[in-house]
Amino acid sequence: MITKRMEKALNAQINKEFYSAYLYLSISAYCNKLGMPGCEHWFRIQHDEEIIHMTKMFDYVMQHGGEARLFKIDEPPADFGSVLGAFEASQKHERFITESINELLNVAVEEKDHATQVFLQWFITEQVEEEANVKEIVDRLKMVGDNGGALMMIDDKLSQRSPPAPATANV
Numbered sequence: 001m002i003t004k005r006m007e008k009a010l011n012a013q014i015n016k017e018f019y020s021a022y023l024y025l026s027i028s029a030y031c032n033k034l035g036m037p038g039c040e041h042w043f044r045i046q047h048d049e050e051i052i053h054m055t056k057m058f059d060y061v062m063q064h065g066g067e068a069r070l071f072k073i074d075e076p077p078a079d080f081g082s083v084l085g086a087f088e089a090s091q092k093h094e095r096f097i098t099e100s101i102n103e104l105l106n107v108a109v110e111e112k113d114h115a116t117q118v119f120l121q122w123f124i125t126e127q128v129e130e131e132a133n134v135k136e137i138v139d140r141l142k143m144v145g146d147n148g149g150a151l152m153m154i155d156d157k158l159s160q161r162s163p164p165a166p167a168t169a170n171v
């Protein structure tokens with residue numbers, strides 16, 4: 001059974017994962033407006049991944065004897081200035097989420113909640129991947145600048161991203 005403090009912290013993270021999904025859906029709409037279908041697709045998959053993160057945590061809270069709670073989701077921005085700006089917004093957000101997951105683990109350690117410490121390992125690893133993926137794209141976009149042909153090639157590559165595996169609470 002999780003402690004009330006742990007439950008509160010996990011419920012707050014569920015809200016952040018929902019916001020992540022909201023943010024990425026908004027960025028996908030922005031990419032649609034820019035006429036970059038590959039980027040739109042990439043962010044739509046990113047949105048789907050965030051829903052999986054949220055669902056994993058939501059299910060875990062209940063499996064561990066807690067009460068899963070849903071709170072109001074903040075409105076995400078709709079304009080990111082450029083496709084590079086959109087990916088930089090994603091990079092900044094993922095760094096924030098990494099800090100937040102690390103803080104959750106600190107709470108689990110302080111609460112001597114070993115099951116939640118194990119559960120959070122999946123998220124710790126996932127954040128390394130999330131940050132690495134977006135960094136690679138940001139670096140490439142910076143490299144190509146305004147080169148239309150190169151941007152089209154990046155867009156095409158991003159259109160090949162595969163959908164995520166379905167959610168399971170078990171790690």
Ligand code: OFO
Nearest residue numbers: 020050053097130
């Ligand atoms: Fe849920 O990892 Fe991104 O935000």
